[in-house]
Amino acid sequence: MTQKTNSDLMKFDQQHIWHPYTSMTKPLPCYHVDSADGVYLTLNDGTQLIDGMSSWWASIHGYNVPSLNQAMQAQASKMSHVMFGGITHEPAINLCKKLVDITPDGLECVFLSDSGSVSVEVSMKMAIQYWHHQQPSKKKFITIRNGYHGDTFGAMSVCDPDNGMHELFTGFLAPQFFIDAPSIKFNEQWQQSAMDDLEQTLEDNHQQIAALMLEPIVQGAGGMKFYHPEFLRQAKLLCERYDVLLIADEIATGFGRTGKLFACEHAEITPDIMCLGKGITGGYMTLAATLTTRHVAETISNGPSGVLMHGPTFMGNPLACAVANASIDLLMATDWQTRVQHIEQQLQHGLLSLADHEQVTDARVLGSIGVIETKQSIDLAKAQVLFVELGVWIRPFGKLLYIMPPYIISDAELATLCNVIKQVLSADIWYQ
Ligand SMILES: Cc1ncc(COP(=O)(O)O)c(C=O)c1O
Structure with missing residues (x-):
């Protein structure tokens, strides 16, 4: 490519293409x-x-990565995409089998979607649908400050209220309950008082709360903070005590990043719902998964609607599933x-x-x-x-x-x- 055509491309990029969190009039260098x-x-x-x-x-x-390239090429020559409604295929079945195998015990039912944010939306729908016919007042979420869960509206509503985008979208975002970010760092001495805020907020509001949403151990884009595993363990116990589901957003932490395959393992807990994304395809394609327990899945399925109300066009995309299978195989083989x-x-x-x-x-x-x-x-x-x-x-x-x-x-x-x-x-x- 000549220098001239490259500068034309860059000019077009600047004038017509939005990059993440950038201005169209004062774009950052790219x-x-x-x-x-x-x-x-x-x-x-x-x-x-x-x-x-x-x-x-x-x-x-x-x-x-040779094995990931090969998996995609082989899948592309068979079938790049087919709708998931009324149709299934081996790449998705194999992937869901692997996810059920490697995630904490008890997570057995998988919903595939297109991106991390969407998997968070799905997790929130699961929680609301779970309570819908049992305790319809439970429609809100509790979460911890400094969190980041994505850029779609449900996900934004549980992002940090100060460094997230709440102010900009006030009036549209669902109001949620926020507790202070865990005060005790990963390696610090544990103190039980760190649970006071969560316990009190649950005590006062649990009738309205469907689930606690958190990033286990590592709070990523909201501050890159690492908190004590005991917080997570105790949070799970409080959720059980107050009849609140626990959603672990492992989109950033999953697939080994924190030293455990999933960050929930630092606290040896199984959340009720877990969101996965990012590393699931080794970064090759956009794909996410929301896993839950059979109990949650059956409760939703036995509810008045009888179904989980979500179904994206590219759900279970075979190319993405094939490369995810290859990525997980590669990870587990090393x-x-x-x-x-x-x-x-x-x-x-x-x-x-x-x-x-x-x-x-x-x-x-x-x-x-x-x-x-x-x-x-x-x-x-x-x-x-x-x-x-x-x-x-x-x-x-x-x-x-x-x-x-x-x-x-x-x-x-x-x-x-x-x-x-x-x-x-x-x-x-x-x-x-
Ligand atoms: C913890 C967490 N949850 C959700 C998301 C949103 O994922 P996506 O950007 O794929 O929508 C991110 C992305 O950075 C994340 O770090």
Whole structure:
């Protein structure tokens, strides 16, 4: 491609295409990626960047993975898509079988959908339909501050009320109950008083509450915080005591990212409903799943409507299911836990000492997630240019500089990511 045609493409992009959370009149700079292989993104001028983001948690095996490519090609030549209403197929059956096998015991019924946000909507519908004929007053959700569950309206209503989009959509978003984010960090000493807010809010309002929605252990886009597993264990007990379902949004944490296959395993709990997405296809295609127990599924199915009220056009897309099967097979065939532990140790070594840096308020690591929280807000445009100059793809937001690389990253590549983070902390990347 000539330089001229590339600049034409970029001009069209700027003038006509919205990117995530961007303006059409003042778009942020955008990089033209031509291909991706292993942990490298290759820009159209040939620049190679080490990917620290796994395309927002999704590309757990890296890019251009032979067995995933092969699975998609084989499926494409058989059947790329067919409606799921009245029709079923092997890729979906095999995938649901695997999901039932690997998720916590008791999650047996699977609803496939197109994206993480939609799987959250489905989980909320499941909870409301579960109570519909038993206790119709239970139509609200309780959730913890700093949460992020997606950009559709139901999901937005349970995102953090301050750093989410509540203000912008006031009057349209369903009002929900919010409790303080868990105060005790992953490795801190547990204190039972951390449950007071949840217990009191449930005590006062449980007749109105269908479910507690939370991200287990790691709160992602709402603040990249890691909380104590005991909070999750106790939350499950409180949900049982107050007749409230527990929805675990494992869209970011699922498939090994936190060091356990699913973050719920840190607390050894089975939620009533679990949402999966992102890494489910190894980042190849958009696909999500909402799993629930037989009890919840049967209660919904024995209700007045007799059915779960959802059915997207691309439900159970065979291409996406085929690549998800290949991704899960690949994950389970590798010693992913040792890999993630190794990445965790390297992140600890490379990032935790940065807590002493004058620009840093906190440095934390869990599994293959490394987070640096800064004193000042980071100017994304400035930081992005610098990261690309230094040969890495890291995309900070607010006061958070974080990485969650593909599990296949080498020691040298991960060391480069950590060193670059150290370097940019001393550069002029701050929002004025
Ligand atoms: C925990 C969590 N839930 C839900 C979502 C929404 O998923 P999607 O972007 O696929 O709609 C995200 C996306 O970042 C997420 O991190």
